[in-house]
Amino acid sequence: xxxxxxxxxxxxxxxxxxxxxxxxxxxxxxxxxxxxxxxxxxxxxxxxxxxxxxxxxxxxxxxxxxxxxxxxxxxxxxxxxxxxxxxxxxxxxxxxxxxxxxxxxxxxxxxxxxxxxxxxxxxxxxxxxxxxxxxxxxxxxxxxxxxxxxxxxxxxxxxxxxxxxxxxxxxxxxxxxxxxxxxxxxxxxxxxxxxxxxxxxxxxxxxxxxxxxxxxxxxxxxxxxxxxxxxxxxxxxxxxxxxxxxxxxxxxxxxxxxxxxxxxxxxxxxxxxxxxxxxxxxxxxxxxxxxxxxxxxxxxxxxxxxxxxxxxxxxxxxxxxxxxxxxxxxxxxxxxxxxxxxxxxxxxxxxxxxxxxxxxxxxxxxxxxxxxxxxxxxxxxxxxxxxxxxxxxxxxxxxxxxxxxxxxxxxxxxxxxxxxxxxxxxxxxxxxxxxxxxxxxxxxxxxxxxxxxxxxxxxxxxxxxxxxxxxxxxxxxxxxxxxxxxxxxxxxxxxxxxxxxxxxxxxxxxxxxxxxxxxxxxxxxxxxxxxxxxxxxxxxxxxxxxxxxxxxxxxxxxxxxxxxxxxxxxxxxxxxxxxxxxxxxxxxxxxxxxxxxxxxxxxxxxxxxxxxxxxxxxxxxxxxxxxxxxxxxxxxxxxxxxxxxxxxxxxxxxxxxxxxxxxxxxxxxxxxxxxxxxxxxxxxxxxxxxxxxxx
Numbered sequence: 191x192x193x194x195x196x197x198x199x200x201x202x203x204x205x206x207x208x209x210x211x212x213x214x215x216x217x218x219x220x221x222x223x224x225x226x227x228x229x230x231x232x233x234x235x236x237x238x239x240x241x242x243x244x245x246x247x248x249x250x251x252x253x254x255x256x257x258x259x260x261x262x263x264x265x266x267x268x269x270x271x272x273x274x275x276x277x278x279x280x281x282x283x284x285x286x287x288x289x290x291x292x293x294x295x296x297x298x299x300x301x302x303x304x305x306x307x308x309x310x311x312x313x314x315x316x317x318x319x320x321x322x323x324x325x326x327x328x329x330x331x332x333x334x335x336x337x338x339x340x341x342x343x344x345x346x347x348x349x350x351x352x353x354x355x356x357x358x359x360x361x362x363x364x365x366x367x368x369x370x371x372x373x374x375x376x377x378x379x380x381x382x383x384x385x386x387x388x389x390x391x392x393x394x395x396x397x398x399x400x401x402x403x404x405x406x407x408x409x410x411x412x413x414x415x416x417x418x419x420x421x422x423x424x425x426x427x428x429x430x431x432x433x434x435x436x437x438x439x440x441x442x443x444x445x446x447x448x449x450x451x452x453x454x455x456x457x458x459x460x461x462x463x464x465x466x467x468x469x470x471x472x473x474x475x476x477x478x479x480x481x482x483x484x485x486x487x488x489x490x491x492x493x494x495x496x497x498x499x500x501x502x503x504x505x506x507x508x509x510x511x512x513x514x515x516x517x518x519x520x521x522x523x524x525x526x527x528x529x530x531x532x533x534x535x536x537x538x539x540x541x542x543x544x545x546x547x548x549x550x551x552x553x554x555x556x557x558x559x560x561x562x563x564x565x566x567x568x569x570x571x572x573x574x575x576x577x578x579x580x581x582x583x584x585x586x587x588x589x590x591x592x593x594x595x596x597x598x599x600x601x602x603x604x605x606x607x608x609x610x611x612x613x614x615x616x617x618x619x620x621x622x623x624x625x626x627x628x629x630x631x632x633x634x635x636x637x638x639x640x641x642x643x644x645x646x647x648x649x650x651x652x653x654x655x656x657x658x659x660x661x662x663x664x665x666x667x668x669x670x671x672x673x674x675x676x677x678x679x680x681x682x683x684x685x686x687x688x689x690x691x692x693x694x695x696x697x698x699x700x701x702x703x704x705x706x707x708x709x710x711x712x713x714x715x716x717x718x719x720x721x722x723x724x725x726x727x728x729x730x731x732x733x734x735x736x737x738x739x740x741x742x743x744x745x746x747x748x749x750x751x752x753x754x755x756x757x758x759x760x761x762x763x764x765x766x767x768x769x770x771x772x773x774x775x776x777x778x779x780x781x782x783x784x785x786x787x788x789x790x791x792x793x794x795x796x797x798x799x800x801x802x803x804x805x806x807x808x809x810x811x812x813x814x815x816x817x818x819x820x821x822x823x824x825x826x827x828x829x830x831x832x833x834x835x836x837x838x839x840x841x842x843x844x845x846x847x848x849x850x851x852x853x854x855x856x857x858x859x860x861x862x863x864x865x866x867x868x869x870x871x872x873x874x875x876x877x878x879x880x881x882x883x884x885x
Contacts, residue, residue: 191301199299200290200298200299201298201299202297202299202302203294203296205293205297206271207648208273209273209274209279209289211828212274212275212276212279213276213279214275215276216276216279216280216283217280218234218236218277219233219234219235219236219280220234220236220275221233221234221280221281221283221284222234223739224250225252227251228255229252229253229254229255229285230250230252231250231251231252231253231839232248232249232250232251233248233249233250233251233277233280233281234246234247234248235247235248235249237251240809241258242511248813249263249264249265249277250263250264250276250547251263251264251277251281253281253285253287257447258291258372259287259291259292259574260292261278261281261292262272262275263275263278265277267521268292268861269581269608270291272294272296272297273292273293273294274289274292274293275861282522283348285803286555292375295297296429308592313633320651338862344639347805348768349843351571354375354570355760355762356760357446357448357449357453357757357760357761357762358446358448358760358762360749362448362546363711365546366545366546367443367545367546367548368443368444368545368762370548370621370764371443371765371766372598372762372765372766372767375622375766375767377553378439378443378548379548379549379550379551380435380436380618381435381438381439381442381544381547381552381553382551382553382554382555383433383435383553383554383558384437384551384553385430385432385433385558386833388430389412389413389546390412390413391413392409392410392550394415394500397594399524401589401591401594401835402524403524403527403529404472404473404519404526404527404529404593405472405529405656406593406594407470407471407472407593407594407596407600407652408470408471408472408529408592408598408653410597410603411600411603412430412431412603416719429607429799430604430605431559431562432560433559433562434562434572435877436572436616436617436620437565437571437572437621438554438558438561438562438563438565438620438850439554440571440618440621440622440625441545441561441565442541442545442554443545443622443661443765444625445541445542445545446545447541447542447545447706447777449678449681450538450542450675450676450677451678451755452682453761453762453763454625455625455626455628455630455692455758455762455763455764456627456628456629456630456633456671456754457630457684457750457754457757458678458757459682459683459685460677460678460681460682460685461534461564461567461635462534462560462662462677462679462682462683462685463530463531463534463559463658463661463662463664463668463677464638464659464686465560465564465567465661466530466531466533466534466560466637466659467530467655467656467657467659467662468597468598468651468655468656469563469564469567469597469598469600470530470533470557470560470563470601471557471558471597471599471652471654471655471659472530472533472654473526473527473528473529473530473654473657474530474658474661475526475528475657475658475661476525476526476527476528476529476669477525477526477527477528477731477732478531478669478713478727478728478731479526479528479529479531479532479670479671479674479729480669480670480671480716480721480724480725480727480728481672481720481721481724481787482717483717483718483721488576493734500831505664521679523857530658531669531670532669532670533556533557533560533670533674533693533732533745534557534560534668534671534675535668535669535675536555536557536670536673536678537556537557537560537561537671538556538557538668539556539673539675539709540555540556540674541554541556541669542556542675542706543555544701545607547727550555554821555830557597563598563599563602566602567598567634567637568633568634568635568637569625569628569631569632569633570628570633571621571624571625571628572621574602574607575607575609575611576601576602576605576606576607576608577602577605578646579707579885581646581647581648582593582596582600582601582604582605582643582647582648592650592652592653593652593653593654594652595649595650595651595652595654596647596649596651596652597651597652597654598637598638598646598655600649601646621756621767622765625765626764626766634687635684635685635687636685636687638655644745656659658749660738661734662679662686663679663686663714663739663741664677664734664737664738664739665677665697665698665699665737665739666727666730666731666734666737667701667727667730667731669724669727669731670729671710672708672710672720672723673708673709673856674701674705674708674724674727675701675706676697676700676701676707678694679739680694680695680697680739681694683739683741683745684745686741687744688741688742688743688744688745689743689744689745689746689749690745690749690750690753690798691749691753692744692749692752692753692756698737705723705724705727708720708723708724796836798835799838799839801835802832802835802839805831805835806832809828
């Protein structure tokens with residue numbers, strides 16, 4: 191329309207707007223000629239301030255003497271845009287020149303009109319490209335796919351190692367502890383946990399109520415009891431179970447919120463509802479622990495609930511942690527609640543938050559007790575000696591309902607924990623390296639077998655350890671208050687002894703990202719508001735046993751190896767990067783421990799071994815498919831490369847210098863062991879004396 195309404199204009203509408211804007215700006219510029227032969231000018235920009243901090247800016251400009259002149263400006267705008275800048279227009283005004291000579295012909299009106307014509311100049315083709323026959327199919331682009339964002343479309347090409355890790359999120363990777371640890375080892379502090387300084391004694395009046403609620407086996411884990419080994423310690427109380435911050439932090443570094451699993455070198459693993467049942471003995475059946483709507487008359491109900499608890503006792507007569515004397519009301523009003531799923535959901539949420547915290551004294555929320563017991567049951571890292579071969583004597587565990595019975599976690603809590611002298615304890619870098627180099631054969635994938643139960647607990651275990659086994663493979667979401675989490679049993683099927691698919695299927699109903707971010711931090715919403723958001727997930731738990739992952743097929747080692755090949759290419763399986771021993775930093779008086787990582791050196795050796803294997807395979811294929819006799823120079827060159835790589839592998843494995851391997855051509859000449867032949871003595875016949883009769 192611009193070309194039709196204004197036929198006298200030489201440019202299209204956008205170029206006309208650009209030229210008008212630059213001409214208005216050129217009116218405020220000062221032009222000074224500085225060349226005698228060449229047409230050189232200095233263009234001074236205006237300034238409205240004074241002082242040494244506001245110097246006047248200038249640009250140098252040169253106009254060519256050609257018939258169709260060219261221009262050069264220190265702003266480089268004419269070269270980049272193929273259009274005159276305001277400095278060029280100011281000089282044109284002084285010289286009385288037309289600015290059209292500095293505009294690229296592609297911006298002229300004739301070039302724009304030729305773009306929309308049916309004839310393409312330079313091609314000998316007949317026909318019109320803009321005319322479509324009525325009988326032909328027309329392809330109309332979808333207007334909803336029009337890209338309106340600013341900037342170029344991001345490239346999908348794999349550019350680095352991170353681009354190939356499809357299981358990791360780019361946005362989360364920027365803040366994850368593993369990425370920072372990989373970039374700078376030994377740069378992150380350990381995280382802290384909150385725990386009791388001493389074990390508590392369970393008041394006899396609360397035993398029945400805890401038992402009916404399904405919390406008694408869990409309370410026994412932190413109960414203050416006398417040591418079983420009376421003769422060794424003389425009846426002294428057992429020390430409370432201290433959390434190993436280094437071990438827990440090493441696990442946090444490997445937690446991935448994208449999959450809700452730990453990423454190890456031997457595959458994915460995670461605590462599940464099965465671990466909660468066997469280690470803590472918490473129930474899974476019942477209503478989920480979601481937000482509760484407060485009653486309108488809650489202030490009137492409180493006195494009625496606690497009426498008669500301390501009958502005949504003075505006010506505030508209590509111990510450090512609860513009333514000393516009271517009578518508990520009937521337990522009939524107790525409703526079954528899924529305490530186990532709430533603990534696991536809180537632990538998952540704590541891991542998702544902690545894996546992005548790098549500041550000192552960052553806290554690990556959730557249930558650190560579950561994580562530590564889960565690690566001790568499966569990995570030989572930071573594990574204490576508790577004399578596990580000796581059966582647990584269930585003294586005091588005599589319950590007709592089989593609820594108040596031992597769990598797998600009570601063996602670690604009740605036994606005396608001893609650490610070996612040569613074992614590195616509370617050493618975060620050492621645990622990180624041990625997880626990087628741990629062999630998968632040292633991992634206990636299925637610790638809760640019938641043989642383990644019989645060997646440890648001859649008297650049996652709590653019924654809560656296996657009563658709710660129907661919930662272990664559920665696809666329902668687990669919830670604690672407003673925190674909604676999803677489990678990934680399909681990615682850790684080996685923990686259940688089941689078949690692990692090469693490509694684990696996604697959940698049927700994925701959890702939205704905004705729901706996973708729900709928390710009460712910085713909000714003042716009511717419980718009714720929260721119930722409207724997470725109430726559907728609370729109700730979903732009532733039918734948790736109807737939506738299960740299939741786990742009836744046995745574990746297949748060959749298929750698991752195929753899964754590992756795909757998994758290792760899509761995830762970060764090691765936190766310590768490969769380190770060449772030859773590139774170790776120089777020694778310093780400020781070093782408090784060896785800065786050279788053994789795990790990094792082993793990884794470097796592994797990479798060199800893999801490269802050497804590939805080169806030998808290629809050379810073998812070349813020899814087998816080529817002529818029988820290879821050129822001598824080619825064989826010598828390949829053997830020398832082989833020698834250098836073997837020397838590098840030796841250096842990385844032994845953490846020593848490659849010069850320790852003496853090269854063959856540098857060896858001193860070996861003394862010859864060849865001896866000259868002994869002189870052979872030719873035997874000569876000794877003349878015999880003549881007989882006496884002939885003498």
